[in-house]
Amino acid sequence: MLAKLPHQVGVFPPRARSFQERAEADRLRTAVDGGGTAVLGQVLTGLGGVGKTQLAADHARHAWDAGEIDVLVWVTASSRTAIVTAYAQAGAELLGTDPGDPDQASSMFLAWLGSKPYRWLIVLDDLADPADIRGLWPPDVPHGRTLVTTRRRDAALTGAGRHLVQIGVFTPDQAASYLGAALPPRHGTEDADELALLAAELAYLPLALSQAAAYLADQGMSVAAYRRVLADRTHTLAEAVPEPDALPDDQTLTLAAVWSLSVEHADKLRPEGLARLMLHLTSVLDPNGIPESALTSPSALAYLDEQRTNTGTPSTSEQAFGALRALHRMNLIDHTPDGILPSVRVHQLVQRVSRESLGPGDRERSVAAAADALAAIWPGIERDPDLTQILRSNAQIVASVEGLTLVARGIHQVLFTLGASLGNGGQVQAATDHFRDLAEAANGHLGPDHPDTLTARYGLAHWRGEAGDLAGAALATAELLTDQMRVLGPDHPATFTTRHNLARWHGYAGNPAGAAQAAAELLTDRTRVLGPDHPDTFTTRYDLARWHGYAGNPAGAAQETAELLTDRTRVLGPDHPDTLATRHNLAFWRGEAGDPASAAAGFAELLTDRTRVQGPDHPRTLVTRSNLARWRGEAGDPAGAAAGFAELLT
Structure with missing residues (x-):
């Protein structure tokens, strides 16, 4: 029928x-x-x-x-x-x-x-x-x-x-509402903030929320206690959800099992055998955005080749790109290759499951490869604010996953680059905190006399001074110099750099004549060891001119700075940050020497180039605008100066 x-x-x-x-x-x-x-x-x-x-x-x-x-x-x-x-x-x-x-x-x-x-x-x-x-x-x-x-x-x-x-994840309100309704009545007294934090830590994924709620009910655990379990890296995500036979809503697979099937399918797509390894690499980087260029870099390819088996040919950037597309097709990542900044996003729980599938050695190798990839693509001149921010975020994430990996055998370059990037971008307190943590870790794992420990101490002293602690910076720099002279010797480039900074902090603390004398002595030694066109020799000339100016000779400072500008432009190029800084000082000292019109013209030209190279919101661009307004006023245009300061204040 x-x-x-x-x-x-x-x-x-x-x-x-x-x-x-x-x-x-x-x-x-x-x-x-x-x-x-x-x-x-x-x-x-x-x-x-x-x-x-x-x-x-x-x-x-x-x-x-x-x-x-x-x-x-x-x-x-x-x-x-x-x-x-x-x-x-x-x-x-x-x-x-x-x-x-x-x-x-x-x-x-x-x-x-x-x-x-x-x-x-x-x-x-x-x-x-x-x-x-x-x-x-x-x-x-x-x-x-x-x-x-x-x-x-x-x-x-x-x-x-x-x-x-x-289809995406729940909104934060939907996730919190779900937890509030799914948890047993005794959880009704839980702090709403705790529920919201748990929802965020599970990245608003419906399946994760439902399995977490079932686990809480079965274990009689508070939300705060469960959050501590999630945060404890000695526990895997699989240990924080119910057993397969106790899953809610007729579910048959845990989170890890759901995604393992997707990874298996992705790994069978062309180029076969690369998708899983690429997911491992993305699992130790920033879930909110990973530069595509890092994942297709020579460092990433070397990692893929090291981890692959039964292949006699090296991986190519095209194959790495293909692996990203395979993961994208399976919705394990979101890959946007045609955006302004081609990048990859990964759900943070997918990352966790992927990381937890690795043994300690494989996880350390993925962290080292990710750090290598970031260091390889980090530009020497940070012209793109968006790229700079995404690089900083990724470096901070990779350091948090297996930070010891990047310190135990010597501090990885990406950690030094991250600290310098933070400081040079105006986040001087963040740079200070970063180098303090780095110095403590290096001292504990490498020893106090290791060159990387000394370099981290240098970074800490430098950014303490930039943050305003001149006395603390001078004391830390003097102590560092003593150790560097003993460990590295008087002619080591790092020893020279510390001498440079010690003079600098004394000058800032009110002794420009003493700073100029120390800079002159350092210039002699740097020229002898490094040569006249070395960037560090240029830096010493830059500071020597500045301390002459602050010691009462602005005309002489302007002359020395003009000569330095010629050499820096020839060696470093017109857009290098050091070249731009030299132009800044030249305009400043011309103004201080009694030529405010020339100073205003110099800052106006510099502002155009700084905006182009460093962006309109870079701290040094803002400083240039401030100086331009000031010297316009000094040159007889107080109304223009007031307008410039009003715009800058906004």
Whole structure:
């Protein structure tokens, strides 16, 4: 006997506890394309665990209960065989076809969908591979709708009237609301801030929230205690969710298991065998944005080659790019190769699961490779503020994952670069704190006389002074100089640099004549050892001119600075920060020597170049604007000076 309409084939999952109404559900119910035409095929794609199946089930349930459809078929589309079998079952129930010949029965069912005016909805849940649905798509007819959920976002899933719908995580309010409703009543007294913090630490992922709530209920644990477990790196994420047989809402897989399937699929995509390794590399960097150039750099390629097996040819940047695309197609990362700054984003729990799949040695190797990649692409002149910020964030993250890896065998260059970048970008207190931590770690793991420990101490003293602690900087620099003379010798470049800074702090503390004398002695030694065109020799000349000016000879300072500018431009180029700094001082000393008009003109020209090279919001650009306004006033234009200061204040 044939089934009567309306008829349902297959069983969709029950509504999850504490199901959250989401904007995506409303969009599914009212889906139209750009021209206002109803969308008949929608593909819900997203990271495993974002709730695609629940959204599809909610949509199907709503349409069925509202009497909007005559035939509803729910297909668990984990394989081509599963799809054919479900179609054959629908054909048997609705048409009386022979289920013993599933291919024939499924073909007849699809033909029937296109020929009969019945209203139908076919849901293909958890499609694993676009190839599995080839030749099995329901027909594109006005009275039918197709809804697919999948972790894939291949181009093959779109076209023929089908639209890709990206499903993301909960909003912070939805996540907090979910936890508040899903947790047992005794948690109702939990601090709302604790719930919000837990939701953020789980990065608002629906599956993670549901499994965390079940774990809390089973263990009778407070939210604050659970957050401590999550933060404790001796516990894995798998230990902070229920056992597989105790998962909520008829779930069958833990978070780690859900994503391991996606990684396996990604690793089989071309270039085969690289996606998993690339995910390991992304797992130790900033989830909010990783420069694509780091992940395709020679350092990244060396890591991929080191970790790969059974390959005789080195990896290429094109293959590394292909691995990113494979991970993107599986929704394990978000890769935007065509943006202003091509980058990669990764959910922080995906990162954690990936890191926890590595042994200590492999994790250390991934951290070292990531640090190498960042150091390799970090520009000597930070012209792009967005790139600079993303590099700093990534360096801070990689240092926090396995920081000892980047210190125990010698401080990695990226940590020195990070500290200098923070300070040179105007974050002098952050630079001070960074070098203090670095010096303490180096002292403990490398010893007090290791060259890297001494370098970290130099950075700490330098940025203490830049932060305003002149006395502390002078004392720390003098102590460092004593140790460097003993360990490195008097002619070592690092010893010279410390002598330079010691003179500098004395000058800032009110003894410019003494600072000038120390700089003159240092210039003699640097010229003898390093040569006249070495950047460090230039730095000493720069400071010597400055201390002459502060000691009462601004005209002489201007002359010395002009000579230095000629040499720095020749050796370093016109856009180098040191060249720009020399132009700044030249304009300043000309003004102090009694030529304010020349000073104003010099600062006006410098402002144009600093804005172009360092950006309009760079601290040194702002300082240049301040000097320009000042010297305009000194040159007889107080109204222009006032206007310049008013704009700068904003």
